[in-house]
Amino acid sequence: MKKKKSELPDVSWKGESTSMPALKKKGRKALNMWQLYVLLLPALVYLIIFSYVPMYGIQVAFKDYRVSLGITGSEWVGLKHFIRFLTFPDFWMILGNTLRLSFKELIWGFPLPVVFALLLNELTNKRFKKTVQMITYMPHFISTITVCGMVLLFFDRQYGVVNAIISLLGGERVAWLANPDYFDALYVGSGIWQGLGWSAIIYLSALSGISTEMIEAAKIDGASRLRIIWHINIPTILPTIAIMFILRCGSILSVGFEKVFALQNDLNLPVSNVISTYTYQIGLGAGQFSYATAIGLFNTVVNVSLLVVVNFISKKLTDTGIL
């Protein structure tokens, strides 16, 4: 349908302008470009409606939003909501939880896929390698809710398999879910379980680019496997590591809402309440739209600033960046 329509003006134009070749060429080019814009238009319109209009709505963070008055009609209140959040007694707890979970996720979840990729790359048996890859990628396809559900089932004090194994081995049952001390480990651990294989793909693909000649030459020179990894493999994937690291830092304050929210319970709330879950609680739970928007904006701004800073540092140090 679309195609036929597009051809029509093209043909008629041709007929009219045979006497003016130069103009025809120019005109045709503009027309062709116009068609590219048409191809781009649906996505652009979508983005404007669903991404840029909400950005316009950020102004409610500086207003007292009332549904009856609308976004533009509501009264300006300046930084009131930001001050309220920054002076909120639990502010430091929430910020601390967000940073702590994010940081733990980073220091455990970031290097492990790199190490895993390096070790997997050393496997000589192709079939074993394929099998390990296949199984380790699988958890990536399981939904967040399912993973959290599995955590709750496996670590249940009474019915969970983890405690069943512990008591089988003669140990004491542990209240994994009720004790806030274990929350971080469950959160980070399940994240690694789900993401280890998947995050390693990008490093594996970088490792596959290393020339076998270089490795052979190093072997002839008597380099051990570990030395080859250290002096050839790691330097090769370093730019990839840098880029992935910058991207990770850009989301340091956006601890996955979905997962924290699903693992939250009344007992672990003091360690599991993070900015995004608090935003949800305040915004959609309590209906304080302006205050919640201010919290969300605070979050976004910190994230973007961190991204810019880390990107700048990385460009200075390793000459790689994403911006």
Place this chain on the structure above:
Amino acid sequence: MKKAKTRIHRSKSNLTFDIVNVAIMLLVFLIMLYPIWFVIIASVSEPSSVAQGKVILWPDGFTWYSYINVFKARRIWIGYRNTIFYTLAGTLLNLVLTIPAAYALSKKQLPGRKCLSMIFVFTMYFSGGMIPAYINMKNLNLLDSPLTLVIVGGLSVYNMIICRTYFQNSIPNDLYEAATIDGASQFRMFFKIALPLSGPITAVIALYYAVGRWNEYYNALIYLNDTNLMPLQMVLRDVLINGQRLLDELLSDPNSTLEELAEASRNVYMAEGMKYAVIFVSALPMLLIYPFIQKHFVKGVMIGSVKE
């Protein structure tokens, strides 16, 4: 003599390395596999055996009981139906929005290409946030509608960039040049050259979107209230996270037979056993197609990692 000795020494240290490495990989392999294995064996075991910790490596008292109960629950079917609709219709919308835009942005001669790309990329890092997005959806009358979950998440800029990279690197420029000499319009080039050659990337992108949509629950949590519109993941959340019992609906259903009522209230372990069956039932489509799509997914990551 000395040379031979070092060679033996070297191969010995290589052997040690290999043994340790294989052992570590085997351990990782088992850690990855066991939770999935356990869900499967627990779902076909006698629920009371699971609760008593008798099921660890192998099913105990093999039974389809949990599955039969799961299939009796109406909510599971409603969730399944909704999720299939959201996934199919949503992925279609995703492709219609993503592929033409990616093609247009892959054209170096497009005036304002840099600026337009920026408009797209900016949204990856900056957004209005939860509440402005919610207000926007409300103003558009898109809360609690069957189309809500189809329309939300219509475009992933990340996927569009993967697609754009593919168009830039994998379709020979000669084809376009020849078409330009023949006087083909941009539409013609897109529909007759780029689209027929974009099979592999369309597969990758469609799979990325479809898996995302199948597993998605955030948008349903924010934008939906109507239980009849809930996707499978929200039903899962109610059952697995909030501990709602699926068969309680049978208890309140006046059409339930006495036997059903007795069965529903009899077994305290049943709800636990059903959780494992629910997990397996909901993940089944993914697990079934997974061996076939894995290759495409990895390809997508590779294309995405190519730097411009």
